[in-house]
Structure formats: structure tokens, C-alpha cells
Amino acid sequence: MMIRFYLDGQLVEVDVKPTDTLLKVLVDKLGLTSVHYGCGEGSCGACMVLVDDKLRYSCLTFAASVNDKKVTTVAGLLSDHELSPLQKKFVENNAAQCGYCTPGMVLVAKALLDKNPSPSDEEIFDALAGNLCRCTGYVPIVKAVKSAARR
Amino acid sequence: MAKLVGVAVKRKEDPRLVKGESVYVDDIRLPGMLYAVFVRSPHAHARIKSLDVSAARRVRGVAAVYTGKDLQGKVGSQVVETIMDEKRFVQRQPLAVDVVKFVGEPVAVVVAEDLYTARDAAELVQVEYEPLPAVVDPEKALEKDSPRVHETLEDNVCYRWRRVYGDVEKLFKEADEVVETRLVIQRLAPSAMEPRGVVAHYDGYNRMLTVWSSTQFPHRLRTWISTSLNMAENRVRVIAPEVGGGFGSKLNHYPEEVIIPYLAIKLGRPVKWFENRSENLSATTHGRDMIANVSAAVKRTGEILAVRLKLLADLGAYSYVYTQDNPIMAARMIQGCYMIQGLDLEVIGVYTNKMATDAYRGAGRPEASYIIERTVDAVARRLGMDPAEVRRRNFIPAEKLPYKTLTGFVYDSGDYAKALDTLLAAADYEGLKKMRDEHRKQGRYLGIGLSTFIEVCNFSYQSASVRVEPSGKTLVFTSTSPHGQGEETAFAQIVSDALGVSIDDVQVIHGDTLAIPYGWGTAGSWTLTSGGNAILNACKQIRQKMVAIAAHHLECSPEDIEVEDGRFFVKDAPEKGVSFEEVAAMAYDPEKLPEGVEMGLAATSFYNPDLTFPYGAYLALVEVFPETGEVEVKKAFLVNDVGKVVNPMLVEGQIHGGAVQALGQALYEEVVYGENGALLTSSFADYLLPSATEIPEMVLQRMETPAPNPLGTKGVGELATIGFTQAIVNAVEDALSPLGIRIEKTPLTPYRVWSLANMGQRR
Numbered sequence: 001m002m003i004r005f006y007l008d009g010q011l012v013e014v015d016v017k018p019t020d021t022l023l024k025v026l027v028d029k030l031g032l033t034s035v036h037y038g039c040g041e042g043s044c045g046a047c048m049v050l051v052d053d054k055l056r057y058s059c060l061t062f063a064a065s066v067n068d069k070k071v072t073t074v075a076g077l078l079s080d081h082e083l084s085p086l087q088k089k090f091v092e093n094n095a096a097q098c099g100y101c102t103p104g105m106v107l108v109a110k111a112l113l114d115k116n117p118s119p120s121d122e123e124i125f126d127a128l129a130g131n132l133c134r135c136t137g138y139v140p141i142v143k144a145v146k147s148a149a150r151r
Numbered sequence: 152m153a154k155l156v157g158v159a160v161k162r163k164e165d166p167r168l169v170k171g172e173s174v175y176v177d178d179i180r181l182p183g184m185l186y187a188v189f190v191r192s193p194h195a196h197a198r199i200k201s202l203d204v205s206a207a208r209r210v211r212g213v214a215a216v217y218t219g220k221d222l223q224g225k226v227g228s229q230v231v232e233t234i235m236d237e238k239r240f241v242q243r244q245p246l247a248v249d250v251v252k253f254v255g256e257p258v259a260v261v262v263a264e265d266l267y268t269a270r271d272a273a274e275l276v277q278v279e280y281e282p283l284p285a286v287v288d289p290e291k292a293l294e295k296d297s298p299r300v301h302e303t304l305e306d307n308v309c310y311r312w313r314r315v316y317g318d319v320e321k322l323f324k325e326a327d328e329v330v331e332t333r334l335v336i337q338r339l340a341p342s343a344m345e346p347r348g349v350v351a352h353y354d355g356y357n358r359m360l361t362v363w364s365s366t367q368f369p370h371r372l373r374t375w376i377s378t379s380l381n382m383a384e385n386r387v388r389v390i391a392p393e394v395g396g397g398f399g400s401k402l403n404h405y406p407e408e409v410i411i412p413y414l415a416i417k418l419g420r421p422v423k424w425f426e427n428r429s430e431n432l433s434a435t436t437h438g439r440d441m442i443a444n445v446s447a448a449v450k451r452t453g454e455i456l457a458v459r460l461k462l463l464a465d466l467g468a469y470s471y472v473y474t475q476d477n478p479i480m481a482a483r484m485i486q487g488c489y490m491i492q493g494l495d496l497e498v499i500g501v502y503t504n505k506m507a508t509d510a511y512r513g514a515g516r517p518e519a520s521y522i523i524e525r526t527v528d529a530v531a532r533r534l535g536m537d538p539a540e541v542r543r544r545n546f547i548p549a550e551k552l553p554y555k556t557l558t559g560f561v562y563d564s565g566d567y568a569k570a571l572d573t574l575l576a577a578a579d580y581e582g583l584k585k586m587r588d589e590h591r592k593q594g595r596y597l598g599i600g601l602s603t604f605i606e607v608c609n610f611s612y613q614s615a616s617v618r619v620e621p622s623g624k625t626l627v628f629t630s631t632s633p634h635g636q637g638e639e640t641a642f643a644q645i646v647s648d649a650l651g652v653s654i655d656d657v658q659v660i661h662g663d664t665l666a667i668p669y670g671w672g673t674a675g676s677w678t679l680t681s682g683g684n685a686i687l688n689a690c691k692q693i694r695q696k697m698v699a700i701a702a703h704h705l706e707c708s709p710e711d712i713e714v715e716d717g718r719f720f721v722k723d724a725p726e727k728g729v730s731f732e733e734v735a736a737m738a739y740d741p742e743k744l745p746e747g748v749e750m751g752l753a754a755t756s757f758y759n760p761d762l763t764f765p766y767g768a769y770l771a772l773v774e775v776f777p778e779t780g781e782v783e784v785k786k787a788f789l790v791n792d793v794g795k796v797v798n799p800m801l802v803e804g805q806i807h808g809g810a811v812q813a814l815g816q817a818l819y820e821e822v823v824y825g826e827n828g829a830l831l832t833s834s835f836a837d838y839l840l841p842s843a844t845e846i847p848e849m850v851l852q853r854m855e856t857p858a859p860n861p862l863g864t865k866g867v868g869e870l871a872t873i874g875f876t877q878a879i880v881n882a883v884e885d886a887l888s889p890l891g892i893r894i895e896k897t898p899l900t901p902y903r904v905w906s907l908a909n910m911g912q913r914r
Contacts, residue, residue, distance in 0.1 A: 028266070033178045034171025036395070038344050039428040043835035046344055074171040083169060091165040094800050097808065098635030099168030100344040100395030106169060128843035132835065134344050134396050135635045136804060137811035138843040 003067040007032075008076030016063040023047045023058040026073070034075040034103050038132070045131030048104035049073050055111045074103035077110065086110055086148045093144040097135030104131050109145045117150040124149075155644040155654060159800035162640045163659070173393040176348035176365045181421040184350070185214050187411060188269040189424070190259040190276045191434065192251035195285035195504040195828020196298070199249055199258065203277040207261055210275065212268040214418055217410075218259045219246035226413045227379035229404045233476040235310035235500065241301045243469045245379075245406035251280070252300055252468035253506050254830045255433030257406060262414055262422060285504040285828035289442065289465035292501045300468055300502040309466050309500040312479055316557035317493030319448075322457035326448035332529045334522055335896040338440035338465065338822040339815075340432050340838055341511045345395020347435055348425035349408055351415035361388045362412050365395070367402040368672035369632055373664045375404040375472075376412055387412075391662030391672075394634030398812070399510030400435050401634070402674045403472050429833040437822050438511020440465040441478060443522045448493075449530050453544040457493030460485055460522065466500045467507035473514070474507050475500055480515025480607075483558040487523040488567040488605045488766060489545040494557050504828045510674065512812055512872040513606075520604040524877040528601075528884065538881070539580065542571055542603050553859075560607055562764045563865075564856045570790050571603050574768040577852050578788040583772060591889060596775040597785075598886025602878035605766040608680070608866035611671035612759035615685035617646065617693055619752035621739040623732035625652050627659045630670020631682035636868060637801040638678050644797055645683050645862070649690035650697070651714045651731050668755055676866030677760070679797060683862050685758035692754035697734045703745035704729055704737060763858045765865040767791040769810075771847075771878040775886040780905030782818055782883055784847040791870060792854040795863030799853070802867050806851055809871030815841045816872075817879035818899050 004013045007030065016025055023040075026032045026049070035058055038046030042057040049058045050072040051065075077084040083091065086109060096102040105128065112119055112127040119127070124145050128138065167173050204216040226245050234240045247258045259276050263269035284298035291297055292307040300307055323329065350363040360382060366372050366389070373389040376382070394401065407424055415422045426435070442463040448456040464478035482496040527545070531538040547554050549566035556562065574580075580599075587597040616628040627646055631638060643657040660666060671681070694714070701719035702709040711722050720728030729737075737743035738752040770788040775781070789806055796802050819839040823831040832838040857863030876897070883904070884894050892907050 024267075027177070031178075031180065032171075033174060036175065036345065037177060037425070037427075038346075039835050041428070041834055041836065044344065044428075074169065078170060083166060087169040090169045091161055094162065094165075094637075094804050096162070096165050096168045097637065097804060098344065098396040099164070099173055099393065100175065102168050103171045125844045125846075130842075132344065132840050132842060134342055134398070134812070134840065135808045137807035137809075137849075138846050139807045139849065140804065142843065142846075 001064065003064055005066045005068060006070045008073055018064055020063045021059055022049065022061040022063045022066060025063040026058060032073060034073040036100050036103065045104040045108065046101050048107050048131065050107055050111060053114065055108060074106045077106065089144040089148040093140045093147060095136060095140040095144040101131060101133045105133065105141050109148065112145065113149060119149055155647050156797050158644070158798065160640055160644055160654065160798055162637050163643060164637060164639050175345055175393045175395055176350060176363050177425045179350045179363050179392065181350065181352055184421040184423055185262045185264065185418065186266040186269045187260050187262045187414060187422050187424040188273045189257040189407070190261065190273050190278065192247065192254060192256045192258055194251055194280050194282055195254050195287065196283040197251050197280035198283060199247065199251065200279040200281050202259065204259060206275040206277065207272040210268065210272040212264040213272045214262045214264065216259060216261050216276065219244050219248035222246055222410070223248060226409050227381065229406055229409065230375040230378055230472065231470045232472045235312060235475045239304060239309050240470065241303065245410050253504050254828060255430065255506060260410055262418065287503055287505060287824045287826065287828050289463050289501045289503055292503050300504055307502045309470065309502050310475060312498040313496065315495045317457065319457045319459065319493040319495040322493040323448040326456055327451040328449050328533055330447045330449055330526065330530050330533050332445045332526050333895055334443045334445065334525055336439045336441045336518055336521060337897055338508065339438045339511055339820050340822050341398040341400035341438060342838065342840060343396030343398055343400055346426035346428060346431040347401060347405065349411040350421060350423045351412040352421040353416040355419065358386055359388060360386060360412055360416065361390065363390045363392055364408055365401055366391050367397040367632055367634060367674050369662050369664050370630060370669050371672060372404065372408060376409060379409040380413060388665045391632050397634050398512045399438065399514055399674060402510055402672065403436055428835065432833050432838055433506060433830050436471055436507050436509035438508055439518060440508050441481065441518050445522060445526050447526050447530055449534070451534065453530065453534055453536050453541045455489060455491055455530060455545050458485060458491055459495040460497065462498045464498060464500045465503050465505065465508060467503060467505045469507050471507045471509045474509045477510060477515040481518035484516050484519035484607060485523055486556045486558065487520060488547055488603060490547050491557065505824055512809065513869040516606050516869065517873045517876060520602065520873050521877045524602045524604060525880065528881045538601050539571060539575060542601065543568060560762065562605065563858050565764065565766055565792050566856065567603060567766060570766060570768040570792060570854060573852060573854065574770055574788055574790045577790065577850060578770045596777060596886040598773050598775065598882040598884065600771045600878045600880065600882025600885055602769045602874050602881065604874040605764050606676065606870050606873050607762055607764055608676035609760040609763045610675050611677055611681055612757055613670040613681040613685045614668035614755065614757050615682065615689045616668060616753065616755045617686060617689040619693060619735045621736050623652065623656060623735040625650065625657045627657060627686060628667045629659060629661050629682045629686060630667050630672065631678040632662050632672040633678055634673060636673065636678060636805065638682065641679055641797045641801055642683060642686055645686055646690055649687055650694055651717045653717060676868040676870065680763060680860060680862060680864045680866055681758055681760045683864060684760060684860055685756050687861055688756035688758060689754040692756070693752050696738065696748065696752060699745055699748055700737050700743065701729050701734050704743065760860060763794065763865040765791070765793045765867060765870050767870060767874045769874045769878040771882040773879060773882040773886055775883055775904060777908035780901035780908065782899050782904060784814060784879055787847050787849045789849060789871060790852045790854065792856050793867040793870065794856060794858040794865030796853065796855060797864065803851060805867045806871045807849060809869060810849060810875045811841050811846060812872045813875030814845065814879065816876045817897055821898050
């Protein structure tokens, strides 16, 4: 079946099977490097995307369900190839090491701050709880989110 | 231009990572590429009665299906670097032929036009198994009537290793007390966020095999592939693209890394394989899984005279590259930072029907530190002494360094007592103890745990090639293979200082065997010291040449040239100068060169480091809730001496991340096999990694004793993982001390802690 959706601001049309996951379509069919397979079961968040501004594990989302919707990956936060202020905070705080979980972490931070521009520490920890990072110990990620928050 | 070594320079790697532009192995797509899926054993031990691939072969889109028999004689075995006992070594086949020996062992591989066709076809491979008795408990594996993992051997022992240092018997006779402990270190899964993957492409015209692998060791992997496939090493190219973490699990030589290249050659098309998470948890190497029985001979004053260690290491079914090595390293580092006079060390490596254990962040040193630091606490408890005091009584004094340990290591530099003093001051130890005691009176279970520990690193040599192009832009090729540690930045800082080039003009290249001279890759906390010193040496050669060219141009002698802010100038006439870029251009202009100086600006250097010994002193403050079994790590104080620091931000990153992996070991993570060898933790729903909500406040402090090498660096990658686990476990034991509870086994899950606190397992 053909579906169409806005991917990082661009309209795409793609032929999918009803059983295809969004992750499969984004990575295998559309060749995106901004979404990563980590566990395939919604435990790690490496595949996270925003669907109409809501966080989704793309490994657990049917591609067909995003028809006519807006899908944002971390690449969609760039403006004119430049880092967004939030992404810059990740760099300033050393919040990435191997980088595999980073796109998901940035999107979680965005979703949180869009909804709640000045979250408490507790709210930041809770927001990040669905995303695993094996490198950083989370400390700099929390710092990055904090520094991007409105005080 | 200010010096950059020592400065928290932002990472050069980050923009591509936070933009989502990095290319990991799964992002590699080649025209005509096929996808491979492995059929794996669901049994821990079984005879393959029949294997029928005909239905899978008939699926439209399937290019080929291979079994173990198909590959026999064509694809060599994986390479094992350390073999302790040739007679007890069992060489495996890349795909099992007659018998499978652990859950996840591959028995067949399906190659198809796309991943999903390959997966569906893999389901159609019919394997009839005759289950055999399996052994999963390493102590049971030593029993006479245990099932045998390998029927060609008379028992399950892979090797026995024993060394005695000093007059241990005499020292035990002199002891006032003998303190015995038993410690069970669980099996762990390294769990890099990116699973393993391989893409292989054979260019028949140029007879060149290119393999992209999510590996820590590109050159070693090239050697191993060329050995297994009997190909000339200069016809194999290994590329490590962006690698999403390794922690030791990607420094190995896996069957998939031989089979996928073979398939690409055989089928004449590129082939990709990318592991899923349950494969990662079942068929990527595990770590730790050792049982230590320790007795310590001690004086009433707290002095530890001698230690007897019996270490039983569960190796799994087959030896991987360093499987047999890690337990020996654990035994050899058991002395820690203490003046122990005698050691009696026995290591038994035993086969079981499980995945192999191999390097996992620390590889032998976390076990060593855990065992001795838990033992020191047991000594303190027996003698009724403060654990800090027992440590102080036993430290190797700073003035004795460099110090040769009983097992022959030479500790290079440092001050272990000062590290502990720094820690206790930072944490306000006396104040914490008071607070703990007050809480105890109110029925709350707070505990304080210490760990003063040492690491050994820098086991390998590395290469570096540095090229300054005519424009002054600089390329650095390193045989290290960083995958998150940030050395593209640290190396660029070193080059910028050494040459006087802007850091923005330095490009660090790693992970391509075609471009880079041979070296070991990244592991063992060695990248900065071994790779960085190689780079520094290459830069020194280039700098010398640039100074000669500048002197020639400025008509002075090379000794009169100074370099600052990217400019070469005459010491006594600073207005007479020439820029870095101008000198670079002159190096490629025969008219501008002094006599006898060869054209160009390129240098290659190899550096084989002396071992270095970073160390630290850690404290964990925990609260235990006996009603629920929950352990909360409230605060951590971490004092580290990693030698000279090139980039403090990167060092902090390694300490934070390493400490949280140790936290996972102490409280959450465990690979569990059922009695029949079924893997019970094959997803992140069952194998619990720490998440953001479990992170304690961490206070970091630094000591900086330069190591005796040109950079003065020691190493940091594994340090906190080596040091922190036992601080937490010691703290939990301290918290539960009113109940008289001893902890034998980790992780300290709520269930285990609750059972200890409530089921009368007291001593």
C-alpha cells in the first residue's frame, strides 16, 4: 500500500506492507541514518521519532499508521544544516559518546521541553527513563536537558 | 594559540552524532547487496540429527543457504589468541556441524534479496535436535558425573593455572586470623547499544575483499579473517565505520565475521548481516562469571600477610580470542594497591553449555579489585576495624613506587594513601559515619562502602601517520579505533599543541586498514597513551623538519626558531617569522628546502607503551530498604588518578559512564541461564541496564601523577567500572550489618536483598 507522510518537513510517498514497522521503512526503504535499531521491542529508544509531536518507538509503530502525519527524526531539528539550540546543548555538555542512543535522547528532550519548558530534575529523569545509554551514565544528558530548559 | 592539552575542548565527533549523520554498519548499503540471517540453536546441548534446508532454498528471493557441513574445509575456525593448555583446547567450526553446545550457536545461514525474506526463509530451515544433558553451573561442571560439554575431553576443565609467590604457608602460620570469603561474580552482557554487524564485498577484478564490521580491532580482525579464509592480508581491507559502543564485546573474532566475507566471495555480491538484540544477548561474548574462594592471613593490627585465591572461571562452551586470558589477569592483579607478602593463586577455567565469556570493560581487573576489596572489608569486620584504617595499614607507600608486585607488574607512579585521604576529606567520612549511625538508631539502613583499587593498562602497540598537506591542513591516521571515547578530539588537541596547527585544521582518521599502518585498535584503556604517544612522536619528526625549513627561510639556525600561535619565528627577532601554512607549502617546494632535506611533511611512528597503573579511591553511600529489598545509591565520591589529563571533559565522561556500568553490575544486571541451559535473559526486558532514574549524585575529584611516558597519561576507559562495584556492595553489606548479613553474590536485586534480609540467611 502507498502511504505518504511528512518526513523531517518533506513529503514522502512510499510503498509499504501492512506489517512493516516505521523503523524498517525509515532505515531500509528511505535510507535514514538518524534512526537506529537497538532492541526492536521498545526497551531502548534508539529508534525514537516524533509522530505529530508525540514520541514513538519506531520499531513498535506500524508504518501505515503514520499516513498523512508528520514524522520527525533528529535530522529534522536542524535548520539549514545547522544544529538547533537543543542539539548544541548536547555538544556543550558532552552528552554523546558513541552516539547510537543520541538521536532518541535529543528527541525525548525536545518532546519534554516543548510540553514543559522548565522541568524539574525529577521530570527530566523520568522523561529519559525509556531510553537507554550505555556510555555516558546519563549525567551529561540530564545536564544538557537542564541547560536547554528555561529557568 | 593557547595550548589545548588539559583543556575541555568540545568533541569534534559530536556534530555528526547529534545530527544523526553518522554511518554505522547498518547504514551501509551497497548495490546488489544480499542479507544474511543465521539459524541458531535453541538448545544448550544437542545432537543435530538432521538439518533440512530445502524448503528455505525454495523461497523466492533466497540466494543461498549454507550449513556447517557446507562450510567445512572452506571457512577456517575463529582465531583464539590465548590457549593455556593445547590438549584441552577445543577448536570450533564457524557453523555447528554435529553437536550444538550453547543456546544461540549458529547452525545455518540464509542469504536473500532482503532481510525479511531471509528471516522468513530461516524459519523454514528444519533442524531435528536430540537434546543432550547440559551443564550450566561451573561448580557442578567440575563434578565427576557432570555432563561433558566436549565429548572429546575427559572432563570439563579447559585449564588449571597455579602460581605461588612468597612463603605463603609460613605467612599463614604467622597470622593471628584467617579470614575466608566466598564471592560469586555474576555473568554480564556488555550490551553496546549498537549490536554487532558485518558487511562484506569482494571486488573480483582487483581481488580485494572489503569488510565493514562493528569492531574495536580493525587490523586484528583483518589478520584473523585472512587466516580463516586463507587470503593474503594485503587483499583484505577492514573498515570500522562509526561503532556504537563495544565495551570489549567487539574486540573478538566472531564466526559471523568469517562467514559473511566468505559468502560475499562465494556469491559474488555484497552481503550484510546485522544482529538483533536477542542474538546480541545470546551470541555476543559475555563477561565476568567467576567464583572466588579467598582466604587471607592477617595480623590483629590489620596487616594482610598473604592471600590464597581459588578462582573458578566459567568460560562457556568455546574459547574466544581472550576467553582464557581474563581469569588469569584477575588472579595476577589480586594484590591491588597493598603490600601483601605472599600469594597462592589457582585458576580453573571450566567449560559449560553457555556462550563464551571474554573481555567486558575491565576484563579481569574488575574481578581482581572486587575480590581484594571485598576481602579487605571482610578483614575489617573480623578485626572490628574501620575499613579505611585496614586499607591505610596495607597500602604500598608512595615512596616505594615504582613498585614491583609479587606477580611481576611494576606500578609506575601514584600515591594510594593520598587518594584515600582525598576521598575521605571530600566525602566528610567522619560526618557520614555519624549520620549513618544516627539513622541506624531510627531503624534506617544506611551504609558506607569503600574501594581503593588499581588498574593495569596499555598492553598494546599502536601506529600513527601524520601528514601536513601543502595547505597546512593536517591528517592524522591512528591504528586505535575509538568508538565513543572521543579521541578524535583528544588526538587533535595533542597534534595542535605539538605542531602549532589550529585544531580545526586537524582531521583524525581511524578504522580503515587500507589507509592506516598496523596497530591494535581500541580496548584496555590504552587508546590515549599508546595511540597518543605514537601521534606525538610522529608530530615531533614533522615539527623538527618544519623548524629546519623555517630556519632556512629566515636565515637563522634551527635552534633559534620558536613556534607559537601557529607561527615560526626567530627567537631574538620575533618580527621575523613565517606561518604554519607557509612552512607547509615550502615543504612541498624544492626551491624552498634546505640542502639535504627531503620533500614533504609526513611521518609514521609506532609506539609500544610500558604498562601504566591508573588507580582511584571510591565511596558509595547507600540506603537499603529491607521491607522491599530495594537499594538506593544516594551518593558516590570518586577520586581518580589517570595521569596527565588531555581533556578533562572526556575523562569525566569515562568516569561517569564507567561507574554506571559498575552500578549495573552491583545492583541490576545478570545473564541468567536456566538449569537446562535455556537463556532466560534474551531481551532488555529481562536483562536490566541502569536507566536515568537510577543514577546517584556523583562527585568527581582528580589527582594527577604523570606516568613515565612522553604524554604522561595512564588510561581511564575502564577505571570506574573496575572500582565502583565493590564500593556499592561493601556499602550494602555495611547497611545490613545490624542484621549480621554477608553478601556472597551480585547483583543485589530487590529479590536477593529481601531474601537476605528476611529469610534468615544470616551469619
